[in-house]
Amino acid sequence: MGYVLVLPEFGLVADPIIGLVTTAGESYAPVIDQVAELETIADDLVGMLSGEGNFLASFPNREGVLTIAGSVTAFWYGMAVGLLIAGVIVFGLV
Numbered sequence: 001m002g003y004v005l006v007l008p009e010f011g012l013v014a015d016p017i018i019g020l021v022t023t024a025g026e027s028y029a030p031v032i033d034q035v036a037e038l039e040t041i042a043d044d045l046v047g048m049l050s051g052e053g054n055f056l057a058s059f060p061n062r063e064g065v066l067t068i069a070g071s072v073t074a075f076w077y078g079m080a081v082g083l084l085i086a087g088v089i090v091f092g093l094v
Contacts (some may be wrong), residue, residue: 003015003024004016006021006029010023010028010030011023011024011025011027011030012015012024012031014023040056043055043057048066051066051070052062052064052066052067
């Protein structure tokens with residue numbers, strides 16, 4: 001029985017009889033390297049949720065910058081919504 005090409009650039013083939021993805025005589029190293037890079041990026045994205053720590057693409061000594069940016073953004077959104085509600089109330093009473 002033949003194999004089904006999954007990723008020919010990495011030499012990955014699927015055996016349709018047993019349902020297994022394997023190599024066709026080549027190494028898994030390029031795939032494992034890309035998965036490792038994806039894991040570091042995913043960990044960086046999860047780290048952004050806490051707002052602490054340093055990120056992959058940031059400059060040194062920028063720890064905690066997301067906490068400050070989030071509070072400033074929340075302040076301005078609060079001001080905008082508050083002024084909108086106050087304007088509706090004031091113009092509604094006049």
